[in-house]
Amino acid sequence: MRVFKKRQTKVKSFFRSEDMDLCQLLLHTENAFDCLIEVGHHGAVQFNNVYDEDRLLNNLYSKKVTQCYELLRIVDSLHTYIVQLHVNEIFYPDVDRENRLKEKDLAKYSDSLKRIHVEASAVTEHYYRLDSRRNRMMEHSFALNKANKYMVSDMGSELLYSESTVIGLVQDATTTSGAYPAHLNYMIGCIRADKFYSFELLLYRLCSFNLIIRFSEMPSPVYEYHYGYKPERVRKFAILMMASSTMIWPKVLKICAHYHVNIYDCPSSASQREDKVKELSQEIVNVEKVLKEAELMRRQILEVAGRDLFIIRVNLRKALKVYDLMNRLRLVGGVEVPRYLLAEVYIPSSDVPEVEVILRNASRISGGADNIDSSDEDEMNDMKTMPNTTPYPIEADFQPLEDMSAGAILLKKNRLVNHMPPTYFRLNKFTRGFQNLIDAYGMADYKELNPAPYTIITFPFLFAVMFGDLGHGILLILFSSLMIWKHREIEKYQINATSENEILNILYAGRYIILLMGVFSVYMGLVYNIVMAKGFNLFGSSWSCRYNETTVYDPAFHVTLDSSHPHFYSGHPYPLGMDPVWAVCGQDSITTTNSLKMKMAIVLGISQMMFGLGLAAANCVLMNRKADLILVVIPQMIFMLCLFGYLVFLIFYKWMSYGGHKPAPYNAACAPSVLITFINMMLMKKEDPVENCLDYMYPNERMIEFALVGIAFCTIPILLAGKPIYLMRRRRKMQQERERDFKRMRRQTIAEMRSTMRYTDDDNSETSRQKSVDNEEEHEMSEIWIHSGIHTIETVLGSVSHTASYLRLWALSLAHDQLSDVLWHMVLTKGFANTLPLYYGVPVLMATFFAWAILTVAILVMMEGLSAFLHTLRLHWVEFQSKFFGGAGESFKAFNFPTSNQRS
Amino acid sequence: MGAAFFPVLFFTALWGGVGIAMPIMTPKGPHQNLIRCILMLTAACCWLFWLCCYMAQMNPLIGPKLKRDVVAMIGRSWNNPIVAG
Numbered sequence: 001m002r003v004f005k006k007r008q009t010k011v012k013s014f015f016r017s018e019d020m021d022l023c024q025l026l027l028h029t030e031n032a033f034d035c036l037i038e039v040g041h042h043g044a045v046q047f048n049n050v051y052d053e054d055r056l057l058n059n060l061y062s063k064k065v066t067q068c069y070e071l072l073r074i075v076d077s078l079h080t081y082i083v084q085l086h087v088n089e090i091f092y093p094d095v096d097r098e099n100r101l102k103e104k105d106l107a108k109y110s111d112s113l114k115r116i117h118v119e120a121s122a123v124t125e126h127y128y129r130l131d132s133r134r135n136r137m138m139e140h141s142f143a144l145n146k147a148n149k150y151m152v153s154d155m156g157s158e159l160l161y162s163e164s165t166v167i168g169l170v171q172d173a174t175t176t177s178g179a180y181p182a183h184l185n186y187m188i189g190c191i192r193a194d195k196f197y198s199f200e201l202l203l204y205r206l207c208s209f210n211l212i213i214r215f216s217e218m219p220s221p222v223y224e225y226h227y228g229y230k231p232e233r234v235r236k237f238a239i240l241m242m243a244s245s246t247m248i249w250p251k252v253l254k255i256c257a258h259y260h261v262n263i264y265d266c267p268s269s270a271s272q273r274e275d276k277v278k279e280l281s282q283e284i285v286n287v288e289k290v291l292k293e294a295e296l297m298r299r300q301i302l303e304v305a306g307r308d309l310f311i312i313r314v315n316l317r318k319a320l321k322v323y324d325l326m327n328r329l330r331l332v333g334g335v336e337v338p339r340y341l342l343a344e345v346y347i348p349s350s351d352v353p354e355v356e357v358i359l360r361n362a363s364r365i366s367g368g369a370d371n372i373d374s375s376d377e378d379e380m381n382d383m384k385t386m387p388n389t390t391p392y393p394i395e396a397d398f399q400p401l402e403d404m405s406a407g408a409i410l411l412k413k414n415r416l417v418n419h420m421p422p423t424y425f426r427l428n429k430f431t432r433g434f435q436n437l438i439d440a441y442g443m444a445d446y447k448e449l450n451p452a453p454y455t456i457i458t459f460p461f462l463f464a465v466m467f468g469d470l471g472h473g474i475l476l477i478l479f480s481s482l483m484i485w486k487h488r489e490i491e492k493y494q495i496n497a498t499s500e501n502e503i504l505n506i507l508y509a510g511r512y513i514i515l516l517m518g519v520f521s522v523y524m525g526l527v528y529n530i531v532m533a534k535g536f537n538l539f540g541s542s543w544s545c546r547y548n549e550t551t552v553y554d555p556a557f558h559v560t561l562d563s564s565h566p567h568f569y570s571g572h573p574y575p576l577g578m579d580p581v582w583a584v585c586g587q588d589s590i591t592t593t594n595s596l597k598m599k600m601a602i603v604l605g606i607s608q609m610m611f612g613l614g615l616a617a618a619n620c621v622l623m624n625r626k627a628d629l630i631l632v633v634i635p636q637m638i639f640m641l642c643l644f645g646y647l648v649f650l651i652f653y654k655w656m657s658y659g660g661h662k663p664a665p666y667n668a669a670c671a672p673s674v675l676i677t678f679i680n681m682m683l684m685k686k687e688d689p690v691e692n693c694l695d696y697m698y699p700n701e702r703m704i705e706f707a708l709v710g711i712a713f714c715t716i717p718i719l720l721a722g723k724p725i726y727l728m729r730r731r732r733k734m735q736q737e738r739e740r741d742f743k744r745m746r747r748q749t750i751a752e753m754r755s756t757m758r759y760t761d762d763d764n765s766e767t768s769r770q771k772s773v774d775n776e777e778e779h780e781m782s783e784i785w786i787h788s789g790i791h792t793i794e795t796v797l798g799s800v801s802h803t804a805s806y807l808r809l810w811a812l813s814l815a816h817d818q819l820s821d822v823l824w825h826m827v828l829t830k831g832f833a834n835t836l837p838l839y840y841g842v843p844v845l846m847a848t849f850f851a852w853a854i855l856t857v858a859i860l861v862m863m864e865g866l867s868a869f870l871h872t873l874r875l876h877w878v879e880f881q882s883k884f885f886g887g888a889g890e891s892f893k894a895f896n897f898p899t900s901n902q903r904s
Numbered sequence: 905m906g907a908a909f910f911p912v913l914f915f916t917a918l919w920g921g922v923g924i925a926m927p928i929m930t931p932k933g934p935h936q937n938l939i940r941c942i943l944m945l946t947a948a949c950c951w952l953f954w955l956c957c958y959m960a961q962m963n964p965l966i967g968p969k970l971k972r973d974v975v976a977m978i979g980r981s982w983n984n985p986i987v988a989g
């Protein structure tokens with residue numbers, strides 16, 4: 001066996017995923033549990049193929065898994081009792097560190113849980129029985145009271161209306177005079193209120209007027225206890241039933257049993273009834289005393305349980321996870337006495353030494369008892385062999401061998417594997433938010449370039465292009481700074497909260513994104529010259545106007561400053577951002593700002609797409625895919641540069657060459673439209689020049705444009721056919737090499753092609769490959785051609801649609817600006833302009849300001865911010881990442897215990 | 905007359921300092937490359953944005969349209985007094 005050597009690895013940033021080592025982990029069954037507990041806390045080991053559906057369990061730990069489930073059920077039962085009585089269950093925030101689980105602790109947990117459960121169950125059952133008994137006595141007492149009152153006061157008058165009584169009286173009159181009516185029979189009981197009406201209706205249909213029912217509701221609900229269910233509070237009715245004949249009682253009793261009516265004894269005389277009530281009251285008082293004692297004892301037991309229940313629950317869940325994993329590992333060693341568990345694991349290369357140290361420490365701690373036993377045995381051996389001299393080297397050899405066999409062993413595997421290693425990025429609290437944005441789209445392939453480092457700046461930047469406003473940016477900075485400053489309180493709240501706050505979690509996870517979005521919005525506010533819809537004049541406007549009073553006070557006054565006159569335009573632009581004159585001239589500035597923002601959106605969009613293609617080239621270089629670089633990425637770059645790079649050049653050239661103050665043919669009248677020029681270039685069309693203007697922007701423009709279009713269209717056949725032809729030639733060469741008994745490498749070829757097309761490679765077995773080599777080759781070749789065609793179409797059409805997609809930067813910026821202006825003019829200006837007296841004017845102004853402030857935060861910051869966020873996300877996921885990002889990898893799923901919180 | 909000399913030089917030097925000088929001076933550590941990437945991207949994005957805004961206003965094709973109250977405000981606040989007569 002070769003032990004993996006320590007290797008110092010430099011920690012890298014997350015431009016690419018971490019190096020992964022495929023290792024074999026050999027665990028001794030005596031300390032595997034403790035080793036895996038430590039591995040779970042460290043969280044840097046991924047076990048391969050253990051959670052597949054067809055994985056066979058070794059069944060060595062099935063009993064342990066069942067035992068953990070049983071103990072967790074007991075924990076839940078105790079938790080239910082604790083919640084019922086509102087007993088305090090102590091929460092330990094540091095349970096993961098201070099109460100770390102060991103395998104021998106499980107026996108203690110099992111014993112203590114079972115003992116407490118037995119005691120709690122017994123006390124609870126006793127309490128329930130006492131409470132039921134008290135409830136029955138209370139019902140009995142109440143029913144007796146009501147019956148006694150009823151029969152004493154109303155007996156004579158009610159009986160007159162009974163049909164059977166009237167008949168009886170008539171019969172008695174015919175036989176004897178003055179005889180007493182027939183003897184009445186009566187019965188008392190209690191029934192649930194929700195069942196009473198159907199009970200009464202049924203008795204009426206059965207007995208008609210031969211039975212009289214009177215009922216009264218008990219003053220307070222009582223608890224009913226059923227085994228296995230939660231105690232239930234129910235309303236109860238006390239009922240009194242009277243009948244003149246005893247023949248109907250058996251039927252009535254059956255119905256009462258069916259409706260769970262509690263029947264109680266009722267003495268016949270009033271004095272006996274009163275004595276019974278007093279007796280019941282005394283018994284109720286006695287039972288209540290015993291009940292208080294029982295409840296106190298119950299509460300004490302549950303308080304003892306609540307002291308440790310959280311720790312036990314958390315550790316039992318970890319134990320369950322570990323035993324389930326151990327049950328899925330492969331057993332090696334002797335057939336009759338298996339002693340080792342074998343697992344194939346992925347570990348980040350830089351974490352391998354740390355994992356080794358953890359495993360060694362766990363083995364040593366777990367072997368402490370063995371060491372004591374071993375030393376005891378040594379002492380006994382020494383005593384026995386006191387007269388003889390034992391050779392020292394033999395004993396020395398024996399001890400390390402035992403340690404070697406008991407410890408966990410981690411071996412690095414060097415053989416090639418078919419599947420791609422998982423992707424793992426080492427992140428901190430700043431970079432995690434940005435990585436989450438990328439992972440929501442797709443996980444990077446192993447060692448593929450990660451878009452997240454570049455997204456740290458480009459994402460907030462593009463957001464700010466749409467959202468740019470100095471005031472709103474400051475609001476974002478304040479909000480995110482508050483979350484960053486209060487991060488300890490927020491994390492403590494998240495741990496201790498009994499219910500999860502989804503919105504707070506999302507905002508807290510993205511607090512650094514919000515901070516950068518705010519910072520860049522402040523910068524954009526400076527460049528756009530916007531603070532809450534208003535501009536500012538820091539450096540003096542480049543535009544000026546000098547008029548006399550006659551001109552200004554003319555009723556038809558409406559002037560456009562002439563950009564060709566030195567009195568109006570100084571010749572030098574405003575140094576930082578937009579000139580403040582465009583802020584004060586109102587809606588008339590839309591023409592200029594729209595033109596600026598549209599061109600800016602195109603420039604930024606094409607820059608980002610070219611940056612993405614640059615990353616694609618870097619990715620090909622790093623992954624050693626020269627064919628992809630030369631035949632796919634470089635043609636794409638040439639295509640983009642010849643067409644859309646030229647569009648950017650046209651934009652800059654027009655900005656430099658044409659101006660209102662320049663003489664013809666470079667003045668405002670002769671300025672051509674960049675879009676029309678670009679369309680004419682694509683259509684190879686020529687337009688007649690405007691009078692006194694040239695028909696070109698620069699000399700030889702037509703010729704250069706035709707050349708660029710020609711070059712761009714020449715790259716399309718290379719994109720379409722370059723790689724398939726290269727693969728065909730390579731396959732032919734490989735076939736020749738195969739005839740010379742060289743190793744075949746077709747699988748990698750297909751993997752390269754398919755990874756470029758974002759398909760996961762299939763693991764074809766050698767047998768099926770040999771069976772139908774010819775058919776498979778043809779199928780694969782046609783598949784390659786189809787993918788290449790799709791990729792070419794997507795590249796060409798995608799260039800146009802992605803460039804147009806970046807115009808949303810202008811659209812959202814315009815929307816944000818106009819909404820801000822509307823709020824200013826329609827809400828706050830009305831407060832400023834009100835002419836009410838001071839006593840009323842100030843409250844009106846305050847109310848107007850609060851309305852404006854609330855609407856600013858709710859609409860402009862929240863709604864517009866979310867809209868800009870989503871559009872920025874789409875620009876990154878589709879327009880930027882489609883240039884270079886495959887996103888077909890698997891994430892590194894370490895065996896890990898999540899942080900314990902109140903809800904664990 | 906086109907661009908003025910000082911603003912172009914100032915902002916190019918500013919963002920050039922952020923994008924070229926500061927990455928060179930980044931202290932060594934586990935996140936050195938990440939910090940350099942952040943600085944260079946910030947400088948490139950901000951400089952490009954400022955440049956587009958500046959160049960768009962170098963040679964304006966049309967001037968702003970102003971109303972009477974705007975002219976009065978400019979006359980009072982921006983040191984462009986209205987001449988008597």
